[in-house]
Amino acid sequence: MENYDVIVIGAGPSGSSCTAFLSKAGKKVLLLDRAKFPREKICGDGISGRSVSVLKELGLLKELQTKDHKDMYGVTFSSPNGTVVPVKAAGSKDAPGFVCTRMVLDDVLFQNAKKLATKTIEEFLVTDFIEENGKLVGVKGTSKGKQFEYRAKVIVGADGAAGFTARKLGVNNSDEKHQSAGVRAYYENVGGMGNKIELHFVKETLPGYFWIFPLPDGRANVGIAILVSHVKSKKINLTKLLEEITTKNPVFKERFKDAKRSTDVRSWLLPLATKKIRNYGNGYVLIGDASSLIDPFTGEGIGNALTSGKVSAQVIIEALEQNNFSEEKFSEYHKKLYGIIQSEVNTNNNLLKMCNHPFLVDLIIGKAHRSKDIREVISDAILNPDNHKNLTDPVFFVKALFA
Numbered sequence: 317m318e319n320y321d322v323i324v325i326g327a328g329p330s331g332s333s334c335t336a337f338l339s340k341a342g343k344k345v346l347l348l349d350r351a352k353f354p355r356e357k358i359c360g361d362g363i364s365g366r367s368v369s370v371l372k373e374l375g376l377l378k379e380l381q382t383k384d385h386k387d388m389y390g391v392t393f394s395s396p397n398g399t400v401v402p403v404k405a406a407g408s409k410d411a412p413g414f415v416c417t418r419m420v421l422d423d424v425l426f427q428n429a430k431k432l433a434t435k436t437i438e439e440f441l442v443t444d445f446i447e448e449n450g451k452l453v454g455v456k457g458t459s460k461g462k463q464f465e466y467r468a469k470v471i472v473g474a475d476g477a478a479g480f481t482a483r484k485l486g487v488n489n490s491d492e493k494h495q496s497a498g499v500r501a502y503y504e505n506v507g508g509m510g511n512k513i514e515l516h517f518v519k520e521t522l523p524g525y526f527w528i529f530p531l532p533d534g535r536a537n538v539g540i541a542i543l544v545s546h547v548k549s550k551k552i553n554l555t556k557l558l559e560e561i562t563t564k565n566p567v568f569k570e571r572f573k574d575a576k577r578s579t580d581v582r583s584w585l586l587p588l589a590t591k592k593i594r595n596y597g598n599g600y601v602l603i604g605d606a607s608s609l610i611d612p613f614t615g616e617g618i619g620n621a622l623t624s625g626k627v628s629a630q631v632i633i634e635a636l637e638q639n640n641f642s643e644e645k646f647s648e649y650h651k652k653l654y655g656i657i658q659s660e661v662n663t664n665n666n667l668l669k670m671c672n673h674p675f676l677v678d679l680i681i682g683k684a685h686r687s688k689d690i691r692e693v694i695s696d697a698i699l700n701p702d703n704h705k706n707l708t709d710p711v712f713f714v715k716a717l718f719a
């Protein structure tokens with residue numbers, strides 16, 4: 317049986333970034349994924365500021381900019397009553413974010429991790445843990461019909477929203493009030509797109525939104541994400557709703573009149589960070605979607621997945637140096653991670669709650685349409701996560717009311 321410092325289960329953004337940071341620090345890492353790369357991942361493909369900063373640290377931003385992608389310079393919002401407001405990201409000349417298919421993004425992250433890791437196995441399905449004296453010490457799995465076992469000092473669960481690790485450990489987020497359901501499809505020839513991502517608060521999608529994320533050559537990733545509890549209670553068929561918005565909604569039917577859907581409409585779950593799970597224990601940590609880290613309002617999870625990859629690697633490196641793989645040691649990862657993301661999650665959860673009231677969304681977007689000051693607060697919050705909370709500051713609402 318082979319022995320490693322760390323086994324990482326899953327090579328999406330969280331697992332690949334964690335592998336890269338650990339390997340760069342000289343640790344012996346085994347990276348396992350059930351898929352063969354490049355592989356698809358159902359997603360909106362929007363890459364925001366938090367992702368960009370970790371991609372820079374990994375030295376992968378320049379490479380990604382040579383691949384199929386489109387730079388984004390802001391956000392266009394629209395309200396239930398159809399008011400459309402483009403908000404340009406303030407400050408920097410460089411694009412603060414971009415849109416890039418997961419086929420491309422994840423392959424760049426994966427190839428980098430593979431180059432650095434001690435060993436990488438694709439098409440390897442992890443099926444169980446090996447546990448000794450209350451501590452995880454390895455994994456069991458299958459590849460090409462054969463059974464394998466590998467051991468390590470630390471196990472990292474990075475196997476996504478429907479992965480096995482969180483379920484097996486009894487901490488998966490199965491709370492419908494803390495999960496969104498999303499559908500997405502690719503379109504060609506969508507009219508009226510520019511260099512901004514588009515979040516449209518169409519009445520039928522609240523508390524959620526309809527998005528159009530532009531790709532090069534008139535292509536776009538188009539989709540909807542709504543809280544699962546709401547989808548179930550209102551019996552919403554998301555695929556049908558997507559079809560209706562693109563063909564019947566007065567704001568969008570014109571823009572989609574010459575558009576062609578080039579893929580199936582596909583759905584997947586978004587485990588939200590409003591459900592704080594116990595993402596650590598004796599000999600293990602959970603990161604990315606396996607740890608339920610998606611932003612409740614924007615639906616972005618790549619940034620927090622990459623951040624959890626980085627923060628978990630920092631704590632694991634210390635654990636290896638101290639030869640301490642206890643639950644207590646790995647609770648440091650939990651504390652550090654939430655220290656970074658909690659305030660943004662709280663703010664955006666408040667924004668999500670606001671979306672239960674269409675008149676409030678109309679009000680804020682209507683005011684932003686008329687007031688440069690309000691647009692600047694939104695723009696600043698988009699560009700700088702530290703200023704995010706300004707959006708739910710009562711002062712902002714008072715200003716918005718009188719703008």
Ligand SMILES: Cc1cc2nc3c(=O)[nH]c(=O)nc-3n(C[C@H](O)[C@H](O)[C@H](O)COP(=O)(O)OP(=O)(O)OC[C@H]3O[C@@H](n4cnc5c(N)ncnc54)[C@H](O)[C@@H]3O)c2cc1C
Binds near residue numbers: 616617
């Ligand atoms: C509809 C939708 C739209 C979204 N839009 C956006 C967006 O625009 N921007 C954004 O930032 N985020 C978005 N997200 C969220 C984003 O997709 C996730 O947060 C992100 O993919 C999390 O990365 P991860 O590495 O944790 O998991 P994943 O990317 O899911 O990777 C998990 C990996 O684990 C592997 N795996 C699973 N089980 C096993 C096993 N048993 N053994 C071995 N390997 C296994 C899988 O093959 C996969 O490669 C969206 C999500 C959805 C569903």
